[in-house]
Amino acid sequence: MKPEDLTMTLAVLDKLTNAQWQNVFNALPDRKKDIIRFSQRKSESALMAGFKRDKLYHMIIGEYGCTLLSNSDIGSAVRIELLKSLSKANWQKVRDEYRNIFGIGALNLKVQQPNGSKIMGNKWKSGSKWAKKFCELIGLPPSFALSYNQKFKEIETIDPVFTLKPLHNYQEEIYKELRLLLDEGRGKARMVSIPTGAGKTRVAVDAICDHLALSMQANGKQDIVLWISNSHELLAQAWEAFKGVWQVPPQKNGEPIRRVNPMKIIRVWQSAKHDVVLKELDPTEGDYLRSVHVLIASVDQLHAWLKNKEEAFESLRGHLDRVCCCVVDEAHGLLTKEYSNVLTKLGLKQHKKWQTVPKAPVVIGLTATPWKSNDDDTRSLSKYFGEKLIRPQRLNDKPIETLRNEKYLAEVTHRLLKIKGSPALTPRQLQHINTFKDIPEDYLDILSKERARNQKILKELVSLPVSKKVLVFACSVLHAAILTNLLNNHYKPGTAAFVYGETPRSLRISIVNQFRTGNGPRFLCNYGVLTTGFDAPKVDVVCIARPTMSVLLYEQMAGRGLRGPKNGGTDNCIILDVNDDVFENRVQSYARVLELWDGKEGARGAVGV
Structure with a gap:
């Protein structure tokens, strides 16, 4: 929360009485109450007695921030108490605005406490006109009215522009090996390993984008990349990396590799709709031949489709000949039932054993953790990736x-x-x-x-x-x-x-x-x-x-x-x-x-x- 917003918020919430803050505290789930108890090491009765005097409500503000009004735990309680704290004249202004938005005949709001405040306080939809007016009339920052449950766009089309900072010399080593791997064709898997913070995502995306750009210029048929991870943060990071590298091609030996075709990045996580994804890949729909397609997918979403939308999953597999490569981020965690099922059904792994499939798309693993142990899992992982670790030679044996x-x-x-x-x-x-x-x-x-x-x-x-x-x-x-x-x-x-x-x-x-x-x-x-x-x-x-x-x-x-x-x-x-x-x-x-x-x-x- 911005400092000026915090000042504005505290000025409004400080008007609530100790009894009103007790009502808000009572609405908290037990685990949230425990946080305050453990922080203060006080009994509940002692907390209640000095709740406002000790400014314990600052903890609630710190906990919920600008979601204070929209939170399902206490949002309703806070809104109701704020309405109760208004003067009669100000309460009537809020009531009149409520009637303007929802219709004068919707409710007969005459009494400020308790029914009128309760009716208006329970009415809430983040981002709505009512939420914005409520904050304006109460005196809270506009950020309290916003929705914080927004999803990524289903599809984003990116047009090429220029130029991005070139790769570091140690990244160039990995870039060249990945380009060679992608050019050699199908049926291989390799693991890329450099320490955390050294730029695994950037170098992988650079190599893939340059390969696709040249392939599309030569009328190549492979126009799909599948990027899989188990972390929403990593998926979002990959999304931004593809967007940036495709829009702003980095310099390569003085000249960047031009992007002629647009790229469509397709979200396959966060309850993605399979019909939207498949429609984008359908060769009979629109202008797919002019676009590169990057599917950014969570393994959980793919596994859910496999279990509940098997026909859709089979349709996805039907585009396998168009897939340039599959990247598995944080690939040290590959040996799970979910990954095994997904990769097997996609035709990227042999049934019941960790081996690649001849003529399948290239699989690239990314990890910061080299396989230095000798347990069964490490041996299986090493075997799947051809016992080849792509790692910059110039970093020697002491990369850090x-x-x-x-x-x-x-x-x-x-x-x-x-x-x-x-x-x-x-x-x-x-x-x-x-x-x-x-x-x-x-x-x-x-x-x-x-x-x-x-x-x-x-x-x-x-x-x-x-x-x-x-x-x-x-x-x-x-x-x-x-x-x-x-x-x-x-x-x-x-x-x-x-x-x-x-x-x-x-x-x-x-x-x-x-x-x-x-x-x-x-x-x-x-x-x-x-x-x-x-x-x-x-x-x-x-x-x-x-x-x-x-x-x-x-x-x-x-x-x-x-x-x-x-x-x-x-x-x-x-x-x-x-x-x-x-x-x-x-x-x-x-x-x-x-x-x-x-x-x-x-x-x-x-x-x-």
């Missing part, structure tokens, strides 16, 4: 060190926040760790509520210079909310914000953009949504408060802050690992991941705090 020295990745100051006296693991939790090599969620929930641990994290975060932008990875949704509230209590509302899986996508984008540009929160706490596809290069500090035994997950979290000056990032980044003594040396840290990549122990500037 090389990329840092050349300013493509940031220099890292590694700090350990040691937590002593962590709760003991139960026998069942220990068994889970030993069996699945993962920390059980119920133990992460316990860590979320550890007051001493949270206070130590808070103390460390507030000791950072105020110029630093900090990305925090929490143990759970509750933990992200608690840390956000602790930070906002220490500073002021709006200093910190948090996002998680249920945050409406457009609102999440808005919060992340404000964080990126410096016009919003300085601390961005999250759980489970910013490990992949998050593009905010100028992150000064990454705080990893969520322990993990997964190299991949740790690398994805730490990688959010690793872009260097040549990649639009920072010269230096602080990686703050919260180290719980209960795990001893079983969880990942920056030093361990650096050792995996570069074969060396420790990180520059590693210190304990």
Whole structure:
């Protein structure tokens, strides 16, 4: 929320009485109430007694932001209490506007409390004329009336323009290998691997777009690309990459490769309509011969079509001869039932075994995590991709060190926040760790509520210079909310914000953009949504408060802050690992991941705090 909007909001909401805020608090779901209780360490009666005096409603504002009026949990309660707080004259102005919009005969609104306010307060549709008028008359910013459940366009047509910054030299190595792979034809699969922050998506999209541009100029038949991921953030990132690279062809040896044909990017996620997608690919519909088609698809959406729309899925497979390639982003997660079923039915994988299909489209995997282990899954993955890892030779055996020295990745100051006296693991939790090599969620929930641990994290975060932008990875949704509230209590509302899986996508984008540009929160706490596809290069500090035994997950979290000056990032980044003594040396840290990549122990500037 913009500072001026926050000031405007607080001025309006401060007019509600303590009793009215109690009504709003009562409308909160239990898990939201728990966030406030855990943040304040007070009983509910104590909370109620000083709810307004202690400005605890600031937490509600910080939690819901500009969705305060539209949220299904408390939106109705807030709207009703706001109407009740109006003077008689102002209430009548709102009533008159309500009648103008919905018709004078719709309702006979004469009484301000409680029926009249309840009737008008329960009437709401984000983005509607009524929502906008309500905010205007109440005195809230226009952003409170907007809808934050917008979807991507079904189809977007992009016309070519010029020019984009050229690839880095290490990216050129991968680009050339991918171009050769695409030119050689069918029945192959290869894995591309470079560290997080080094530009996997950009180099893959560059190679594919240039291949398609030349192929279309030669009247080639293959005009479809299928890009699959399991993350909405990665799908959105791929969408923007194709849009940018096709519109603005990068320079290649002094001359860009011209795009003669338009490109249509087609959304195949977020409840995409199969009939819309298939219509776009139908050769009898419109001018398909003049367009390149890029299907950006979630594996979940494809699997849902496979289960529930089998005829549509078969129709999609019917266009296989027109598919140039299939890209699987974060391909280290390929060995799942969903991916196996989808790739098999599409004709990109042999039945019941991880092998490519002769004459099938090229499959390109993207990952930041090289296969250095020797378990069955890694062997299956390696076999599917022909045991070939496309990786820049010029980065040698120490890619992170090389990329840092050349300013493509940031220099890292590694700090350990040691937590002593962590709760003991139960026998069942220990068994889970030993069996699945993962920390059980119920133990992460316990860590979320550890007051001493949270206070130590808070103390460390507030000791950072105020110029630093900090990305925090929490143990759970509750933990992200608690840390956000602790930070906002220490500073002021709006200093910190948090996002998680249920945050409406457009609102999440808005919060992340404000964080990126410096016009919003300085601390961005999250759980489970910013490990992949998050593009905010100028992150000064990454705080990893969520322990993990997964190299991949740790690398994805730490990688959010690793872009260097040549990649639009920072010269230096602080990686703050919260180290719980209960795990001893079983969880990942920056030093361990650096050792995996570069074969060396420790990180520059590693210190304990």
